[in-house]
Amino acid sequence: MKNKKLLFILIPATLLLWGYIVYKIIITASGNEPVNKTIPNQIIFENNDIAIDTFSIYPNYRDPFMGEMAKKPIIKDNNQPKKPILITAWPTIVYSGAIKNQTSNKQLAIIQINGQSNIMKVGEKIGDIELLIIFPDSIEVKMGKEKRFVRK
Numbered sequence: 205m206k207n208k209k210l211l212f213i214l215i216p217a218t219l220l221l222w223g224y225i226v227y228k229i230i231i232t233a234s235g236n237e238p239v240n241k242t243i244p245n246q247i248i249f250e251n252n253d254i255a256i257d258t259f260s261i262y263p264n265y266r267d268p269f270m271g272e273m274a275k276k277p278i279i280k281d282n283n284q285p286k287k288p289i290l291i292t293a294w295p296t297i298v299y300s301g302a303i304k305n306q307t308s309n310k311q312l313a314i315i316q317i318n319g320q321s322n323i324m325k326v327g328e329k330i331g332d333i334e335l336l337i338i339f340p341d342s343i344e345v346k347m348g349k350e351k352r353f354v355r356k
Contacts, residue, residue, distance in 0.1 A: 292348060297333065299343050299354045311338045315354075 266272065300314040303323070315322050317333055324335045337344040342355045 292332075294347060294352070295331075295333070297345060297352075297354045299356050301356065302338050302340065313338045313343055315343070 295318045296316075298316040300316065300321075303312045303314065304310070305312075310325065312323050312325050313335060315324055315335070317330060322330055324330060326335055326338060328335055332347045334346045335343060336346050336351065342353050344351060344353050346352075
């Protein structure tokens, strides 16, 4: 008999709790939850002057990682004459394919440089163009210090 009285109290309490949770979910999802229009601790200024906050940070603190005082930044002199950068135009390079020797496993690439057909092996240089690597679908060439890939 004691268990029946407990069930008559716990079942309605559980239903009320779940009903309240479902109600809150529906209200939140629909966006109809009442909004509190008052903002707590609202500060109202009488004049519309804007004060600019200015401060400076001086690096006179110990570096936490190195254990020594922080160093001042080095400012480079921009009045030094700059060296001109020479830009060289690459010739037109077309990779036509590769030939592989079955016995020695050496590869040769068929390359057109400015319309002139050449057969090159790895490490060979024609003019300023040096062949570095031969892949089945591309090659890597070098002109000066710059490297490029050329696809079929």
